[in-house]
Every structure is written in C-alpha cells, then in structure tokens.
Amino acid sequence: MQDIIDQLAHAIREAASHKTCLRIRGGGTKDFYGGPLRGESLSTTAYRGVIDYEPTELVVIARAGTPLPELEAVLREKGQMLAFEPPHFGSSATLGGAIAAGLSGPRRAYAGAVRDFMLGVRMVDGKGSDLRFGGRVMKNVAGYDISRLMAGSLGTLGVILEASLKTLPLPAAEFTLRREQTQAEAIALMNEWAGKPLPLSATCHTGGFLYVRLSGAVAAVRAAREKLGGEEVTDGTTFWRELRDQRLDFFTLPEPLWRLSIKSTAAALDLPGEQIIEWGGALRWVRTIADAQTIREAAARCGGHAALFRGGDKTTGVFHPLPPVMMRLHQRLKQAFDPAGILNPGRMYEGL
Amino acid sequence: MSATSTAAPVDFIRQQAVARALRVFLPEPAVLFEHEDVKPYECDGLSAYRQVPMVVALPENEQQVQRILQTCYEMRVPVVARGAGTGLSGGALPLGNGVLMSLAKMMRILDIDRPSRTARVQPGVRNLAISEAAAPYGLYYAPDPSSQIACSIGGNVAENAGGMHCLKYGLTVHNIMKLRVFTIEGELVEIGGEGLDAAGYDLLALMTGSEGMLGVVTEITVRLLPAPEYAQCVLAAFDDVNKAGNAVERIIAAGIIPAGLEMMDKITTGAVEPFVNAGYPLDAEAILLCESDGNTQEVAEEIERMKAVMHASGATEVRVSHSEVERNRFWAGRKAAFPAAGRISPDYYCMDGTIPRKALARVLLAIAELSKEYGLRCMNVFHAGDGNLHPLILYDANIPGELEKTEEFGAKILKLSIEVGGTITGEHGVGVEKIDSMCVQFNPLELETFHAVKAAFDEHTLLNPGKAVPTLRRCVEFGHMHVRAGQEKFPDLPRF
Numbered sequence: 001m002q003d004i005i006d007q008l009a010h011a012i013r014e015a016a017s018h019k020t021c022l023r024i025r026g027g028g029t030k031d032f033y034g035g036p037l038r039g040e041s042l043s044t045t046a047y048r049g050v051i052d053y054e055p056t057e058l059v060v061i062a063r064a065g066t067p068l069p070e071l072e073a074v075l076r077e078k079g080q081m082l083a084f085e086p087p088h089f090g091s092s093a094t095l096g097g098a099i100a101a102g103l104s105g106p107r108r109a110y111a112g113a114v115r116d117f118m119l120g121v122r123m124v125d126g127k128g129s130d131l132r133f134g135g136r137v138m139k140n141v142a143g144y145d146i147s148r149l150m151a152g153s154l155g156t157l158g159v160i161l162e163a164s165l166k167t168l169p170l171p172a173a174e175f176t177l178r179r180e181q182t183q184a185e186a187i188a189l190m191n192e193w194a195g196k197p198l199p200l201s202a203t204c205h206t207g208g209f210l211y212v213r214l215s216g217a218v219a220a221v222r223a224a225r226e227k228l229g230g231e232e233v234t235d236g237t238t239f240w241r242e243l244r245d246q247r248l249d250f251f252t253l254p255e256p257l258w259r260l261s262i263k264s265t266a267a268a269l270d271l272p273g274e275q276i277i278e279w280g281g282a283l284r285w286v287r288t289i290a291d292a293q294t295i296r297e298a299a300a301r302c303g304g305h306a307a308l309f310r311g312g313d314k315t316t317g318v319f320h321p322l323p324p325v326m327m328r329l330h331q332r333l334k335q336a337f338d339p340a341g342i343l344n345p346g347r348m349y350e351g352l
Numbered sequence: 353m354s355a356t357s358t359a360a361p362v363d364f365i366r367q368q369a370v371a372r373a374l375r376v377f378l379p380e381p382a383v384l385f386e387h388e389d390v391k392p393y394e395c396d397g398l399s400a401y402r403q404v405p406m407v408v409a410l411p412e413n414e415q416q417v418q419r420i421l422q423t424c425y426e427m428r429v430p431v432v433a434r435g436a437g438t439g440l441s442g443g444a445l446p447l448g449n450g451v452l453m454s455l456a457k458m459m460r461i462l463d464i465d466r467p468s469r470t471a472r473v474q475p476g477v478r479n480l481a482i483s484e485a486a487a488p489y490g491l492y493y494a495p496d497p498s499s500q501i502a503c504s505i506g507g508n509v510a511e512n513a514g515g516m517h518c519l520k521y522g523l524t525v526h527n528i529m530k531l532r533v534f535t536i537e538g539e540l541v542e543i544g545g546e547g548l549d550a551a552g553y554d555l556l557a558l559m560t561g562s563e564g565m566l567g568v569v570t571e572i573t574v575r576l577l578p579a580p581e582y583a584q585c586v587l588a589a590f591d592d593v594n595k596a597g598n599a600v601e602r603i604i605a606a607g608i609i610p611a612g613l614e615m616m617d618k619i620t621t622g623a624v625e626p627f628v629n630a631g632y633p634l635d636a637e638a639i640l641l642c643e644s645d646g647n648t649q650e651v652a653e654e655i656e657r658m659k660a661v662m663h664a665s666g667a668t669e670v671r672v673s674h675s676e677v678e679r680n681r682f683w684a685g686r687k688a689a690f691p692a693a694g695r696i697s698p699d700y701y702c703m704d705g706t707i708p709r710k711a712l713a714r715v716l717l718a719i720a721e722l723s724k725e726y727g728l729r730c731m732n733v734f735h736a737g738d739g740n741l742h743p744l745i746l747y748d749a750n751i752p753g754e755l756e757k758t759e760e761f762g763a764k765i766l767k768l769s770i771e772v773g774g775t776i777t778g779e780h781g782v783g784v785e786k787i788d789s790m791c792v793q794f795n796p797l798e799l800e801t802f803h804a805v806k807a808a809f810d811e812h813t814l815l816n817p818g819k820a821v822p823t824l825r826r827c828v829e830f831g832h833m834h835v836r837a838g839q840e841k842f843p844d845l846p847r848f
C-alpha cells in the first residue's frame with residue numbers, strides 16, 4: 001500500500017513543479033457537487049480497506065478509497081455505525097470523498113456532522129508531504145485541529161489518505177412516525193421537541209408530513225412514541241435512506257436544487273418552488289428558479305448560507321460568497337497547504 | 353520545557369510607550385504596568401511557570417479589544433489573551449515584553465435564545481454561569497470541566513475543554529456554533545453561523561483548541577441541550593486496576609455510551625475521601641463511576657446493564673445512587689481530585705495524555721514503575737470513557753531538583769502515551785509546558801504545517817508567540833526524536 005501513497009505523492013510533486021491542476025477523485029459520486037472539475041484526475045480508489053477497527057475503542061481507521069457501503073458493513077457487523085450518516089449518492093462513494101465533501105445525513109442535527117467524528121487524518125498536502133494529524137483517541141488537542149479542517153475542504157488542501165473516525169453503537173430501537181403538518185407547524189414542533197429530552201435522531205418535513213425518527217433505548221423510544229403521537233411509518237429505514245441519498249421524488253424535480261443551512265427556528269422560506277425541511281429546521285432543500293442573489297439573501301437573513309447543490313447556473317459560484325477578511329484567511333490557508341494551487345482549484349471558490 | 357520564573361529586565365521606555373498608546377482609548381484603570389498591579393497575572397493554573405507581563409490591558413468591549421490589537425500590531429508588541437487563568441499548560445503565561453489582554457471584564461451573557469437552544473455570551477463568562485442561566489429553560493451547556501466554576505468560556509474554546517460528560521455529549525468543539533474573533537491585525541471575523549455548518553473551511557474547528565494563537569475570541573454562541581429527565585450513577589470497586597480497565601472496555605462493548613465514566617486509583621480515593629466524605633471503599637485498588645441519564649425507565653434499564661457488566665468484570669462492590677444527593681456525593685470526590693492533591697502534597701503536576709483504553713493497564717503499570725524510580729507519588733484520575741489520563745505527580749518545589757525530576761517523569765508518561773498510539777494532551781493544551789513533547793509527537797514537516805497555519809492568521813507571530821508549537825530549532829536543541837506508536841515513520845527523513 002505504501003507504493004500507492006508514493007505514487008500519489010509523486011503525482012502531486014510533479015503537478016506542483018509543473019503547476020498543472022489535479023482533480024482528486026474517489027468514487028466520483030459527487031462530481032456534480034461544487035465548482036468546475038479542473039485538471040487531471042487523481043484517483044484514491046486504489047488506496048482502500050479498513051486498517052484498524054476496535055469496536056471497544058469506538059474507533060475505526062480506514063483508507064480514503066474504502067467504499068462507504070463496505071466500511072458501514074464492517075461496522076454493522078459489530079453493532080456500530082458512522083453516526084453522521086453520510087450520503088452515498090451511489091454505491092461507489094468513498095470514505096475520503098464523504099469527508100472531503102463534508103456532508104452529513106439525517107442524523108446530523110442530533111448526533112453530529114462528519115467533522116464531529118473526525119479523530120485523525122493522514123494526508124498528502126500540495127507539496128507532496130505525507131502528514132498525520134490528530135490520532136485515534138477521543139480527545140486530542142496537540143497542535144491545530146487539521147483533521148477537522150480537512151472535513152468539507154473539498155480536496156483543496158490535500159489528498160486524504162486515511163481517516164480515523166469515532167464510531168457509535170447502533171441504537172437498540174428505532175421507530176419512525178409521521179404527522180400531517182404545515183411547514184410552519186413542523187418548524188415549531190421540531191424546535192420544541194429538540195428542547196426536550198427526547199431520543200430524536202432525524203426529522204423531516206416533506207409533502208405535508210412531518211417525519212420523525214426516534215432512536216435509542218427501547219424504553220426511551222417507546223415513551224417518546226407515545227408522547228409524539230402520529231402514525232407509524234413502517235418502511236422508515238427506506239424513507240431516511242432515500243432522503244439521505246436524494247432519491248425521494250422531490251429530488252427529481254427539474255428546478256435547480258439549493259441547500260440552505262440556517263437557524264433552526266427560521267420561518268418557512270418565502271421562495272418559489274418546493275421545499276424539504278430537515279435537521280430540526282436547520283436545513284432547507286429548495287427546488288427553485290429564484291435567482292442566486294435572492295436565495296443567498298434569504299439564507300443570510302436567517303443566519304446561514306446557501307449553496308447551489310445540483311443543476312442551475314454555476315457561473316456565479318456554487319457556495320455562499322465569503323466576506324473579504326474571511327476570503328483572505330482562506331487564501332492564506334490554501335497557500336499554506338497547497339502553495340502551487342494545484343489541488344481541486346475552484347472546486348470550492350475561485351482563487352482557492 | 354523546564355519551569356522558569358525569569359525576571360528579564362523590563363524595558364521601561366517601551367513599557368511607557370505601549371501604556372501611553374493604550375491609554376489613548378482605554379480608561380486609566382484598564383491599563384496596568386506597576387509591578388504590584390501586573391504581578392497577579394504572572395501565571396495561570398500552572399504556577400511553576402511565572403513571568404510578569406510588561407503591560408496588562410483590561411478591555412470591556414469589542415471596540416477596545418480591536419484597538420488594543422491594532423495598537424499592538426502597529427507597535428509590533430506581542431499579545432497574550434487570558435480568560436480566567438485556570439489553564440494547566442501555561443497557555444496564558446505572559447511575556448515580559450508583551451501585553452497581557454485579560455478578557456475577564458467581558459462577562460455578560462448577551463442572549464439566551466430558548467426556541468433555538470443557543471446562548472450568546474462574552475468570552476469572560478464562566479462555564480458554569482451559562483448552565484445556571486439556561487436552567488430555568490430546562491437547558492444546559494454540556495461541556496463541564498472540573499474547573500467549571502472558575503474557567504471562562506473563551507478559555508474553553510481556546511483549549512477545546514472537555515469534562516466528565518464529554519464521551520456522550522462532546523467537547524467544546526461539538527457544542528459551539530459561532531465565534532466572533534479579532535485577528536492580530538484587529539479585523540473582525542465571524543466564524544461558524546446560526547445554522548449547523550458554514551460556508552468555506554471549518555475555521556470553527558481550527559479555532560477551537562488553538563490556544564489563543566490564531567485570534568482573540570470576543571463572542572461565543574453555544575449550543576444548549578435539554579437537561580436529562582433523570583440520572584443515576586454506579587460506583588464500582590475493584591481489587592485490581594486491570595479489572596477496572598476491562599470493565600470500561602466491556603461497558604463500551606455492550607453498546608453502552610455512559611453519560612460519564614471515570615476512574616480513580618487507591619491513592620486518589622484515599623486523598624479525596626477525608627475531603628468530601630463520599631463513602632468510597634478505601635481498600636479498593638480502583639473505583640469506577642459510571643453514569644446513566646435519560647428517562648426514568650431507560651436509566652433503570654441501563655443501570656441494570658451497567659451493574660451486570662461491573663459484576664461480570666469482578667467488581668468487589670457495586671453501589672447505585674438513589675438520590676441526587678447521593679449521586680452528587682459520588683461525583684464530589686472525583687471533582688475534588690485536584691484540590692485534594694494540593695492538600696496531601698505541597699505541589700502537584702497534572703498530566704493530560706490520552707491513550708487507547710486497551711493500553712490502560714500497560715500505561716498504569718509503567719507509571720507505577722516510574723513513580724518508584726523517581727521516588728515521587730502519583731495519583732491517577734482518569735476520564736476512563738475516552739482514555740484521557742490525569743496522573744497527578746506529587747512533589748515539593750522547595751526541594752531542589754524535585755520539580756526537574758517531576759517534569760522528567762511527566763515527559764516520560766507523555767512519550768509512553770504517544771508510543772501506545774495516544775497523544776500528549778487530551779484537553780489541557782500544549783502551552784509552554786508540553787512544547788518539547790510536541791517534537792516527539794510530530795515530525796518536522798507536520799510542525800512546519802502548524803507554523804504555516806499560524807502564519808496564515810498571524811504573519812508576524814505576535815499572538816501568544818512561543819506556545820503550542822515548537823520551532824524546529826528547539827526540537828533539535830532538546831534532542832527530541834519524533835516517535836510514533838513505537839516505530840519510526842519517516843526513516844528516510846533527515847532528523848533535526
């Protein structure tokens with residue numbers, strides 16, 4: 001396996017010396033995500049497999065090219081999971097891609113995001129150096145937290161080689177219910193419930209229904225189920241997976257798909273088109289033809305940001321524009337990790 | 353690094369110039385430089401290191417923070433931020449040629465937003481004050497360091513502080529949403545947001561635990577959690593530390609994530625018992641405190657499972673708290689461990705290595721051997737659930753050479769922590785204290801990356817310089833060699 005690392009590092013050093021761009025790629029299931037794909041493809045898929053998994057340490061260390069379904073199966077066998085429920089968007093999705101994209105699934109609001117479970121990373125930076133940060137223990141404050149910085153950096157700071165992640169036990173019981181509810185009611189309920197000690201693990205409003213998943217001890221789930229009422233959704237597992245992987249009907253609509261990450265209590269967004277509300281109100285998916293400016297202003301008013309997730313016109317940028325001081329810090333960080341600017345340039349922002 | 357209390361001669365001309373520049377916009381009492389006024393700031397919780405600052409500035413609001421930074425930046429004066437000064441690694445140790453900026457006066461809770469379960473607070477607010485203010489809403493701030501009655505939330509962010517309950521509820525980094533930060537140049541950046549993520553790089557994570565090296569935090573939005581309905585605690589005694597370690601592993605293997613899981617060894621229980629009268633079994637080699645929270649029935653079920661694991665792991669005694677008073681009494685001893693160390697010894701030195709749990713027996717055994725070798729007693733308190741060890745080495749600073757011996761002992765524990773796959777610091781930070789051990793944990797390229805990150809925020813190295821990340825030259829001088837889990841990772845790299 002060291003030979004694969006050497007090859008990756010070599011490719012990066014070559015590209016850096018010739019100032020040619022590289023586009024880091026795992027399973028390619030998220031090619032649609034982010035800015036334009038530039039440069040020659042640098043694949044991580046050969047560097048795969050679980051390196052170490054110790055269920056009693058709640059830690060798994062795996063190579064970036066490991067397919068997510070494979071990793072999850074290994075964990076499931078020992079009664080554990082990746083609690084951030086990463087979207088797959090296809091069976092070839094890799095761990096490295098999931099981390100670099102920084103996307104988390106329905107459980108995010110209640111269990112945490114990818115970055116929250118990152119314990120350590122091994123990476124090759126834009127100079128071709130093989131570096132390790134963090135480690136395999138739950139608590140670690142030696143040096144800056146580069147492992148978490150890598151989550152969501154869209155491959156612009158380095159190639160993730162390995163990651164160690166915190167795992168969690170699968171819940172003993174899980175139950176999905178739904179109640180007919182307007183958007184406004186759903187937002188109010190999601191927030192009200194989140195303020196109570198209930199075993200929530202996912203919430204979603206779509207098609208006039210509020211879906212709620214409860215996970216945890218049998219007794220806790222039973223009690224919450226009685227408290228929340230509604231009707232049982234028998235194929236709950238399928239519903240949440242389809243939501244996670246964007247296979248619900250909503251995601252087949254023709255309009256551009258926007259992702260707005262905002263304050264959970266923000267009122268239903270006044271934008272044309274259909275919406276799905278997730279994460280206790282903090283995530284809004286909007287299928288809309290409204291212009292970017294309008295959408296971004298709406299997100300900013302609600303204390304958050306908007307990204308053009310699928311479709312639409314990407315020429316004005318995909319992600320929410322950063323204020324100048326923030327952009328400068330981003331550029332300096334990029335410079336620190338990738339001085340030649342060859343790794344996934346423009347995938348996040350032009351100039352990064 | 354070995355402890356110092358250097359009295360470098362104060363550059364009075366410079367001191368006057370800086371104080372004058374600050375007094376242009378700060379009231380007179382907010383700029384201190386007389387020896388007796390600045391002396392109280394000479395150290396943080398790691399009192400073996402002392403240094404009187406050239407000037408102390410006490411801002412009351414963001415505008416003042418900004419102007420202090422702008423002024424220092426222009427004059428190229430280094431700045432050290434300070435919260436409550438409870439840090440245990442010398443992170444807030446002042447510089448004799450620098451300004452110490454205390455954020456203690458910025459201690460207002462600006463807003464508690466009940467519907468969105470967040471609180472917006474100034475950096476000088478005490479950790480516990482947030483939970484107290486949120487309590488009427490049935491909410492609380494989860495990270496609960498033992499120092500929570502004193503330490504500031506700004507300091508918690510800078511150290512990524514943890515607490516008894518972080519295995520289940522996370523560290524500071526998992527419980528904050530947004531920061532307002534001023535760079536050394538005095539520019540405001542808002543990091544994070546009111547949603548669950550933000551555009552761009554995860555600077556919220558990068559800032560957390562950065563030990564005041566990247567910016568000065570002036571406002572924090574924290575996430576509040578609903579207070580659990582009910583909690584109970586199991587106290588289990590073991591006649592062998594190994595058995596206690598195994599019990600910890602079995603709890604996790606049973607799929608239980610306890611709300612708290614702490615271990616204390618015999619010397620610790622012996623030290624705290626007279627202090628708190630917790631009723632600990634004093635003949636036990638180790639005791640575990642294992643907490644469950646949730647709804648009443650869930651807790652009842654989980655406690656049964658915990659008890660079963662403890663018995664199966666060979667516990668000699670298992671008790672369960674049956675009231676809040678009793679539960680608090682179980683915890684009281686754990687919370688009093690540090691002060692108790694101070695009672696049975698003139699000085700103590702707290703280590704903070706984190707190790708994979710399975711290495712516990714090996715590490716504890718090695719610590720016991722080192723304790724004999726150095727002739728220094730050592731109490732072991734342990735955030736067992738997440739592998740964070742706090743060996744407290746007991747020593748007497750008045751005995752010549754004993755502090756040096758203690759530091760050597762400590763450095764060996766840290767080296768061992770790295771060798772078993774752990775880290776030199778779980779929650780207290782590197783500061784000045786563990787800076788040489790950083791050369792052991794990271795190779796030169798990794799250290800260079802840290803310096804590059806620092807430079808991205810602070811080109812002229814003016815914010816808390818000399819802390820957290822050693823220069824490569826320093827690593828050479830101290831002759832420390834990078835090790836990783838017992839093996840040399842880059843045999844081909846030049847050794848500095």
Ligand SMILES: Cc1cc2nc3c(=O)[nH]c(=O)nc-3n(C[C@H](O)[C@H](O)[C@H](O)COP(=O)(O)OP(=O)(O)OC[C@H]3O[C@@H](n4cnc5c(N)ncnc54)[C@H](O)[C@@H]3O)c2cc1C
Binds near residue numbers: 444
């Ligand atoms: C008895 C005792 C028990 C402890 N128990 C725990 C524990 O259980 N868990 C734990 O994690 N820690 C513990 N600690 C350590 C300490 O309390 C924590 O590290 C705490 O977070 C420090 O907060 P402070 O306000 O005292 O910070 P300080 O000591 O004043 O400063 C710490 C660091 O933060 C920086 N800083 C402070 N404020 C700011 C700001 N606003 N912006 C930027 N940088 C800033 C400083 O420059 C310094 O580098 C304990 C300490 C004691 C004495």
